Amino acid sequence: MRVRSRVSEQTEQQNDEVVLDAQEAAAEIHRLEQQRRENREAVRGLGFNPYGQRADGLMTLAQAHDAYDEAADTENKDTTQAHKQAKRDNPDLPDADLPPVVDARPIVRVAGRVVLSRDNGKLVWLNLRDHTSDSFQIAISKRDCDENGFQLAKLLDNGDLVIAQGPLTKTKTGEVTCWASTLEPASKCLVPPPEKRLGLQDPDMRYRQRYVDMWSNPDTTRTLLLRSKLMSAMRRHLERHDFVEVETPVLQTQAGGAAARPFFTHMNALHLDLSLRIAPELYLKRLLVGGMPRVFEVSRNFRNEGLDKSHNPEFTSLEVYQAYGNYETMLELTEGLIRELAQIAASEQGISSNAMPFGELLIDYEQPFERITYSELFEKALGFSVGDMEKVRGACEARGFKTKSEDGTAIADIFLINELFEEVAEPMIDPARPTFVLDYPASLSPLTRPKPGTEQDPVPLADRWDLFIGGMEIGPAYTELNDPDVQAQKFREQLAGVDDEESTFRSFDEDFVNALKVGMPPAGGLGLGMDRIVMLLGNQRTIRDVLPFPMMKPLASAAGQQDAPQGETDE
RNA sequence: GGGGGAGUAGCUCAAUGGUAGAGCAACGGCCUUUUAAGCCGCAGGUUCAGGGUUCGAAUCCCUGCUCCCCUACCA
Numbered sequence: 001m002r003v004r005s006r007v008s009e010q011t012e013q014q015n016d017e018v019v020l021d022a023q024e025a026a027a028e029i030h031r032l033e034q035q036r037r038e039n040r041e042a043v044r045g046l047g048f049n050p051y052g053q054r055a056d057g058l059m060t061l062a063q064a065h066d067a068y069d070e071a072a073d074t075e076n077k078d079t080t081q082a083h084k085q086a087k088r089d090n091p092d093l094p095d096a097d098l099p100p101v102v103d104a105r106p107i108v109r110v111a112g113r114v115v116l117s118r119d120n121g122k123l124v125w126l127n128l129r130d131h132t133s134d135s136f137q138i139a140i141s142k143r144d145c146d147e148n149g150f151q152l153a154k155l156l157d158n159g160d161l162v163i164a165q166g167p168l169t170k171t172k173t174g175e176v177t178c179w180a181s182t183l184e185p186a187s188k189c190l191v192p193p194p195e196k197r198l199g200l201q202d203p204d205m206r207y208r209q210r211y212v213d214m215w216s217n218p219d220t221t222r223t224l225l226l227r228s229k230l231m232s233a234m235r236r237h238l239e240r241h242d243f244v245e246v247e248t249p250v251l252q253t254q255a256g257g258a259a260a261r262p263f264f265t266h267m268n269a270l271h272l273d274l275s276l277r278i279a280p281e282l283y284l285k286r287l288l289v290g291g292m293p294r295v296f297e298v299s300r301n302f303r304n305e306g307l308d309k310s311h312n313p314e315f316t317s318l319e320v321y322q323a324y325g326n327y328e329t330m331l332e333l334t335e336g337l338i339r340e341l342a343q344i345a346a347s348e349q350g351i352s353s354n355a356m357p358f359g360e361l362l363i364d365y366e367q368p369f370e371r372i373t374y375s376e377l378f379e380k381a382l383g384f385s386v387g388d389m390e391k392v393r394g395a396c397e398a399r400g401f402k403t404k405s406e407d408g409t410a411i412a413d414i415f416l417i418n419e420l421f422e423e424v425a426e427p428m429i430d431p432a433r434p435t436f437v438l439d440y441p442a443s444l445s446p447l448t449r450p451k452p453g454t455e456q457d458p459v460p461l462a463d464r465w466d467l468f469i470g471g472m473e474i475g476p477a478y479t480e481l482n483d484p485d486v487q488a489q490k491f492r493e494q495l496a497g498v499d500d501e502e503s504t505f506r507s508f509d510e511d512f513v514n515a516l517k518v519g520m521p522p523a524g525g526l527g528l529g530m531d532r533i534v535m536l537l538g539n540q541r542t543i544r545d546v547l548p549f550p551m552m553k554p555l556a557s558a559a560g561q562q563d564a565p566q567g568e569t570d571e
Numbered sequence: 572g573g574g575g576g577a578g579u580a581g582c583u584c585a586a587u588g589g590u591a592g593a594g595c596a597a598c599g600g601c602c603u604u605u606u607a608a609g610c611c612g613c614a615g616g617u618u619c620a621g622g623g624u625u626c627g628a629a630u631c632c633c634u635g636c637u638c639c640c641c642u643a644c645c646a
Contacts, residue, residue, distance in 0.1 A: 035598070125605050171605075476646080
């Protein structure tokens with residue numbers, strides 16, 4: 001008992017502190033929030049818990065809208081009219097002898113956020129929003145709603161969550177409306193909402209406070225839901241093709257599988273410096289060695305590089321590996337997958353034509369994707385072949401590209417070729433036409449199998465393609481390299497010539513080479529930027545718009561609370 | 572990294588060196604078929620922060636912070 005009383009004393013003391021803190025804080029609470037707090041207390045005064053409770057039997061707002069029954073509503077209106085008329089004509093007759101009111105209107109129970117309200121005195125109109133409907137009308141009349149519900153309607157603020165129940169009817173202007181018989185609070189919105197018509201406009205606030213953006217701009221929620229549907233459809237598509245989903249390490253002692261600067265972290269228990277993965281590739285291939293024939297991973301990758309409208313430091317790629325496939329297998333899979341996702345995105349967004357809008361473009365995913373080789377595209381754009389080094393150098397110089405590095409040594413031919421390709425040839429790809437660019441130069445693709453028969457060509461090729469849609473690189477696929485000696489050689493080449501800084505995150509993955517020595521089946525491998533696919537199919541301009549919570553620099557006030565950076569930062 | 576633009580009431584925006592305003596939201600009042608409800612009334616400001624020029628600064632100058640656009644870098 002003594003213990004308990006001490007505990008309760010302590011609790012009381014703590015409560016006092018909480019009250020004091022709350023009072024202190026109240027001094028700084030904005031007047032608009034204060035008014036909402038007062039409304040919340042008034043709701044409590046009606047006997048409600050302003051934060052609601054479990055509600056069963058809810059319909060979505062769209063379901064409620066569709067549940068409207070024209071015949072029942074008409075019958076109810078007609079019989080009500082007849083009843084009233086008869087009562088006027090025979091005021092002395094008991095109700096039982098008058099023509100009865102027939103009410104077979106469906107009764108719905110719905111929940112949503114108040115986005116509009118109009119108080120007509122004894123009749124209050126609310127418009128609710130949920131993920132299925134931007135606006136569904138509720139009427140709360142003094143005559144037909146219970147008293148507490150009617151009083152509640154008067155105390156609501158825009159942004160509050162409520163639960164309404166009542167029959168469906170149509171107003172004079174033909175709008176399906178729930179004519180509430182009860183109204184309950186579900187949660188209080190203490191934060192003043194954005195402008196009711198325009199929603200939250202400031203892009204910075206939209207990304208920082210997605211929860212506000214989402215309810216005030218319903219398109220945001222629709223895009224994020226579309227993302228979910230596309231991810232789910234992608235999994236189903238791959239599973240239909242006998243691929244299995246796997247999960248491989250995010251924390252890696254050496255980040256491999258791509259050339260990118262990783263993020264670093266530290267594991268206390270093993271005193272181990274680790275990096276976050278930049279790609280799952282090397283682990284997925286190990287699974288092929290072990291005997292999994294068809295694997296995929298939806299991989300969150302982390303790259304310590306710049307941000308722009310198609311780059312976020314963490315992003316989602318789909319990586320797929322198929323034993324006994326090659327890059328053509330991956331091409332067929334990719335085209336089928338993206339076409340199916342486009343069909344789903346079109347039907348989700350009510351687009352009936354083949355052409356999906358993306359900004360100014362209309363992109364057709366139905367007709368076969370364009371295919372062109374790297375050399376063909378190069379020659380088409382530049383007018384000479386990739387192997388014609390004299391003209392390559394000339395063209396680079398004519399365009400003012402660097403042909404020598406800082407120390408005066410000539411830049412390797414292949415980098416000049418690729419510079420021209422990226423600057424001149426890639427922009428010639430029709431952005432409205434999904435296009436596979438096939439057969440890249442082998443020296444640009446260290447983890448790719450060289451294309452047989454081109455080893456002695458001026459520019460040896462690799463079994464690799466890249467898919468371009470809407471001016472964005474969506475992802476590459478390869479016939480994977482499975483010769484351990486060639487792989488080891490490529491690792492060594494990659495390490496040679498990197499500076500000290502890069503060498504801190506490039507390394508020779510001995511264990512991976514060992515895995516190849518055990519024997520990896522020939523395989524096709526694929527990587528697709530899922531964020532970019534959602535951008536394309538959801539017609540969103542930036543990667544931030546398809547991420548629920550894109551990377552944002554902390555505000556100055558928040559940054560001050562964070563630990564100082566451990567080491568030197570860049571630059 | 573370079574160039575350009577922006578930051579004003581809770582939100583969306585005006586005010587180009589001379590009294591900081593509007594619409595929406597809020598608050599008080601009236602209203603039982605409104606729907607961007609309406610009518611009457613009332614209130615709301617560290618003009619991003621700090622410094623400077625000026626009799627006088629939201630406005631001009633400097634520094635810093637944040638965002639947007641273009642550009643550059645980036646497998």
